[in-house]
Amino acid sequence: MISSDTHFERYSRQTRFAPIGATGQQRLSESAVLVLGCGALGSAIANALVRSGVGTVRIVDRDFVEESNLQRQLLFDEADAAAGAPKAIAAAEKLRAINSQVRIESHVADVTRHNLPQLAAGVQLIIDGTDNFETRLLLNDYSVREGVPWIYGGVVGAEGQVLVVLPGESACFACLLPEPPAPGETQTCDTTGVLGPAVSVIAALQCIEALKILTHSMDVVTRELIVVDLWPIRFRILTLSPNTGAEGCRVCQQHQFDWLSGQRGGEPVVLCGRNAVQISPSTPQHVDLPRIAAQLASVGAVTQNAHLVRLSLGQQQLTLFADGRVIVSGVDEVAAARKLVAQYMGM
Ligand SMILES: [Zn+2]
Incomplete structure (x- = not known):
């Protein structure tokens, strides 16, 4: 059970609401x-x-x-x-x-x-x-x-x-x-x-x-x-x-x-409100991001962190995630996004 005074005080305005109470708070915490x-x-x-x-x-x-x-x-x-x-x-x-x-x-x-x-x-x-x-x-x-x-x-x-x-x-x-x-x-x-x-x-x-x-x-x-x-x-x-x-x-x-x-779905998606398209690999992958970043360095401006590699090409950006997905920004058509991904990421 929740016992510490700190814990009690923290959620006191919620537990004083009778339908939740101490029992409800305990259920939330579990x-x-x-x-x-x-x-x-x-x-x-x-x-x-x-x-x-x-x-x-x-x-x-x-x-x-x-x-x-x-x-x-x-x-x-x-x-x-x-x-x-x-x-x-x-x-x-x-x-x-x-x-x-x-x-x-x-x-x-x-x-x-x-x-x-x-x-x-x-x-x-x-x-x-x-x-x-x-x-x-x-x-x-x-x-x-x-x-x-x-x-x-x-x-x-x-x-x-x-x-x-x-x-x-x-x-x-x-x-x-x-x-x-x-x-x-x-x-x-x-x-x-x-x-x-x-x-x-x-x-x-x-x-x-x-x-x-x-x-x-x-x-x-x-x-x-x-x-x-x-x-x-x-x-x-x-x-x-x-x-x-x-x-x-x-x-x-x-x-x-x-x-x-899997009878439905899995197609590339145009991201809502983004002028961007996401292309996904057909099966889950784990991508070696540092290796790809090194490969792309000669192509354009590359930025990288632990979760993604981003290639900037003027108006367009390709962002590659460790699971193999690419979000292509600066395009709103799947065909154009596919072309860029094939060109630079070989997918
Ligand atoms: Zn139904």
């Missing part, structure tokens, strides 16, 4: 949560979980910090952007300074069907801080197959949505969205922008649901779809039942996990 993506939503979510005393917070992010992130991504600062630090690493440093009692685990990686089971090992809950529907459908497959709850959050402009997925109990994400929208079919941060306070509202709703689940207050967990518009302000709670018709939900009714089995 919990492990995976936060997928550490951009705007993920930063706010990880911040709240760490401050609330969740025992283990595992964060995963594939990207690095840029100046245009600072308007809404609360764990990063100008030094992180200047260094092009991986978000998972920069976030972990801030989070450890916020609460040294929490075990913070960080992974610089793209979430794939290969690494998701390992990333999610031992967690009681997964929270969505990603920016794309393919990863959410993959996560939904995993959640339903393994019976691990997850909390979807999405925000664009000043609007957002939250859905808690309780496998076997509530509608799953594929009941809401069976297929990822076609490119150009939905608004993105690229086309519509996104407001920092809107992100904070959606992240806060995800975190309040997380606190309910982690403290076993299941009777108050929201099973409906929460739709928020903040400009002007309008909150809606929409009933969403599992899709049980003749053509019922592929995932939670028919148990077809196409994203997890």
Whole structure:
């Protein structure tokens, strides 16, 4: 049990809230949560979980910090952007300074069907801080197959949505969205922008649901779809039942996990709001970064740290991570990105 006075005082405003109490706080301290993506939503979510005393917070992010992130991504600062630090690493440093009692685990990686089971090992809950529907459908497959709850959050402009997925109990994400929208079919941060306070509202709703689940207050967990518009302000709670018709939900009714089995997904992705494309190796790799940095030194300006090698070529930048992924900045077409990667990285 939690016994130290320091510990008690630290969380006193939370334990005085009767539905949590000392028992709930103890449950939080024994919990492990995976936060997928550490951009705007993920930063706010990880911040709240760490401050609330969740025992283990595992964060995963594939990207690095840029100046245009600072308007809404609360764990990063100008030094992180200047260094092009991986978000998972920069976030972990801030989070450890916020609460040294929490075990913070960080992974610089793209979430794939290969690494998701390992990333999610031992967690009681997964929270969505990603920016794309393919990863959410993959996560939904995993959640339903393994019976691990997850909390979807999405925000664009000043609007957002939250859905808690309780496998076997509530509608799953594929009941809401069976297929990822076609490119150009939905608004993105690229086309519509996104407001920092809107992100904070959606992240806060995800975190309040997380606190309910982690403290076993299941009777108050929201099973409906929460739709928020903040400009002007309008909150809606929409009933969403599992899709049980003749053509019922592929995932939670028919148990077809196409994203997890690899029948779907794995394509290059255009990163939301970034003028950048990510190219991934078909199988996981471990790249010898110093060797590649030496090879590229004659081609252009090369910078390097423990997690990545970056080649600058005028308008374009190629950033190679240790897991073999390359993020090509300064292009917005997959074909152009592929060409550069083939040219300079031989992938
Ligand atoms: Zn479903």
